[in-house]
Amino acid sequence: MPRVKQICCIGAGYVGGPTCAVIALKCPHIRVTIVDLNQARIDAWNSPDFNLPIYEPGLEDVVRQARGRNLFFSTDVDKGIRDADLIFVSVNTPTKKSGVGAGFAADLNYVELATRRIAATATSSKIVVEKSTVPCRTAESMRTILDANSKPNARFDILSNPEFLAEGTAIDDLFAPDRVLIGSLQTQEGKEACAALSEVYQNWVPKERILTVGLWSSELSKLAANAMLAQRISSVNALSAICEATGANIAEVAHSIGQDSRIGPKFLRASVGFGGSCFQKDILNLVYLSESLNLKEVAEYWKQVVTMNEYQKRRFSKRVVDTLFNTITGKRIAVLGFAFKADTGDTRESAAITLIRDFQQERALVNIYDPQVESNQIWADLNEASPDVPLETIQRQVSICSSALEACKNAEAVVIATEWAEFKTIDWQAVYASMNKPAFVFDGRLLVDADRLRSIGFKVTVIGRGERL
Ligand SMILES: NC(=O)c1ccc[n+]([C@@H]2O[C@H](COP(=O)([O-])OP(=O)(O)OC[C@H]3O[C@@H](n4cnc5c(N)ncnc54)[C@H](O)[C@@H]3O)[C@@H](O)[C@H]2O)c1
Ligand SMILES: O=c1ccn([C@@H]2O[C@H](COP(=O)(O)OP(=O)(O)O[C@H]3O[C@H](CO)[C@@H](O)[C@H](O)[C@H]3O)[C@@H](O)[C@H]2O)c(=O)[nH]1
Numbered sequence: 001m002p003r004v005k006q007i008c009c010i011g012a013g014y015v016g017g018p019t020c021a022v023i024a025l026k027c028p029h030i031r032v033t034i035v036d037l038n039q040a041r042i043d044a045w046n047s048p049d050f051n052l053p054i055y056e057p058g059l060e061d062v063v064r065q066a067r068g069r070n071l072f073f074s075t076d077v078d079k080g081i082r083d084a085d086l087i088f089v090s091v092n093t094p095t096k097k098s099g100v101g102a103g104f105a106a107d108l109n110y111v112e113l114a115t116r117r118i119a120a121t122a123t124s125s126k127i128v129v130e131k132s133t134v135p136c137r138t139a140e141s142m143r144t145i146l147d148a149n150s151k152p153n154a155r156f157d158i159l160s161n162p163e164f165l166a167e168g169t170a171i172d173d174l175f176a177p178d179r180v181l182i183g184s185l186q187t188q189e190g191k192e193a194c195a196a197l198s199e200v201y202q203n204w205v206p207k208e209r210i211l212t213v214g215l216w217s218s219e220l221s222k223l224a225a226n227a228m229l230a231q232r233i234s235s236v237n238a239l240s241a242i243c244e245a246t247g248a249n250i251a252e253v254a255h256s257i258g259q260d261s262r263i264g265p266k267f268l269r270a271s272v273g274f275g276g277s278c279f280q281k282d283i284l285n286l287v288y289l290s291e292s293l294n295l296k297e298v299a300e301y302w303k304q305v306v307t308m309n310e311y312q313k314r315r316f317s318k319r320v321v322d323t324l325f326n327t328i329t330g331k332r333i334a335v336l337g338f339a340f341k342a343d344t345g346d347t348r349e350s351a352a353i354t355l356i357r358d359f360q361q362e363r364a365l366v367n368i369y370d371p372q373v374e375s376n377q378i379w380a381d382l383n384e385a386s387p388d389v390p391l392e393t394i395q396r397q398v399s400i401c402s403s404a405l406e407a408c409k410n411a412e413a414v415v416i417a418t419e420w421a422e423f424k425t426i427d428w429q430a431v432y433a434s435m436n437k438p439a440f441v442f443d444g445r446l447l448v449d450a451d452r453l454r455s456i457g458f459k460v461t462v463i464g465r466g467e468r469l
Pocket of ligand 1: 010011012013014015016035036037038041077090091092093110113114117131132133134163164165166167277278
């Protein structure tokens with residue numbers, strides 16, 4: 001069995017960076033080089049003061065221990081490829097914006113370019129590992145590209161090794177994964193390549209947690225896992241609408257059903273809608289796959305998970321407008337949280353973006369506070385969400401604040417869009433004193449103690465709870 005000595009990871013993003021930093025930490029005998037075309041990103045990974053390009057609890061500590069020892073970040077993609085025995089392809093696979101499958105299919109352009117680069121550069125045999133989330137049978141396309149363009153003496157084994165980390169808990173997830181999944185062709189060479197990658201993980205992951213399956217099962221399992229997780233959230237959010245209409249309480253309902261060991265308690269938190277770079281993209285990818293396979297009913301089934309999520313966001317912003325006497329024109333709304341979930345600075349598909357766009361369209365004034373997201377990211381997201389509105393117009397309507405208290409000053413309403421822990425310890429008494437009256441709180445994350453806030457004087461609306469202002 002070949003022992004892996006040098007690893008190259010193409011793509012220094014949210015997955016490639018933390019994943020391969022942890023491999024370097026746990027495998028001091030392996031030299032790990034993470035490469036990217038984006039110079040600014042690599043510079044940030046290499047920054048002397050560890051001002052890393054992504055915020056992830058525990059990540060800095062991992063990078064501090066391994067960087068310069070056996071962990072390196074570089075823009076020299078070709079050298080990284082040439083030196084490695086095993087190459088992770090961890091590039092982005094966004095939803096296609098135009099052409100066939102636009103709005104649904106995964107854009108595999110980055111995967112293809114990375115694959116072509118491997119074929120053009122490699123002068124010896126390599127194990128090529130799909131780390132990116134890709135449609136079922138992408139490994140076959142990669143094989144065709146590699147075989148057609150490879151140099152003499154270079155042969156390639158392709159593995160699928162999807163990543164299941166969640167942002168905000170990436171380092172914990174990587175240290176103790178529920179499972180590591182490796183898919184390979186069931187040939188002698190395929191099994192040997194699988195064993196080589198498994199050996200890398202066995203440096204810290206118990207062997208029984210490393211699952212080895214066929215290539216296509218591995219690729220599909222990644223899409224399936226995200227679809228099932230997102231489906232749980234859309235199910236609980238659909239129930240939250242029934243709760244609001246009937247006076248039931250979604251937190252109590254979720255707790256009650258979660259006690260059934262067949263259902264389990266996790267991932268049943270009603271919210272203003274799921275966000276993040278993966279759920280929507282991967283479900284739409286599954287929808288497209290189903291449609292391509294002529295499985296219309298299957299496609300419709302999964303599409304409904306995304307439809308329900310859009311409905312949840314719209315429903316929430318409408319509830320804000322309805323409660324504020326059917327108009328928010330000229331009223332100041334404080335939005336607490338802009339990231340798609342707590343403990344990350346990532347804003348991709350964040351529900352907050354949709355809510356703020358809705359508030360802008362109602363001509364409200366919006367104050368935003370998020371503990372991690374940078375101002376230029378917020379402006380870029382709002383600009384993209386309203387392409388017909390000039391940025392200067394948006395900036396006249398929206399302000400970015402440096403604390404929750406500042407954001408709430410003179411506001412009519414506070415909207416909690418992200419479940420940051422610090423929002424639990426806000427001095428609500430001080431917030432109340434600084435707001436216009438009546439002062440409204442809309443909790444989209446089941447975060448606040450509604451009764452306590454009501455005793456201060458707030459009118460409180462909580463997702464999944466009937467009207468009891
Ligand atoms: N973000 C997550 O939490 C998460 C979790 C599991 C799986 N995934 C999947 O992992 C993949 C990567 O996601 P991400 O969030 O890390 O994306 P990302 O956009 O943060 O990072 C991708 C990086 O790849 C680089 N890149 C693109 N093409 C390249 C090329 N040809 N050569 C060198 N570098 C190149 C880009 O510059 C970028 O820095 C996606 O398929 C995603 O679906 C993401
Ligand atoms: O009960 C819940 C749990 C999550 N969310 C929301 O769902 C979204 C996604 O959250 P989470 O899954 O924790 O974060 P991601 O980083 O998007 O991770 C998902 O997507 C990754 C990319 O594919 C996978 O690797 C992970 O396993 C999968 O959890 C966020 O907006 C959360 O606020 C809820 O609304 N209610």
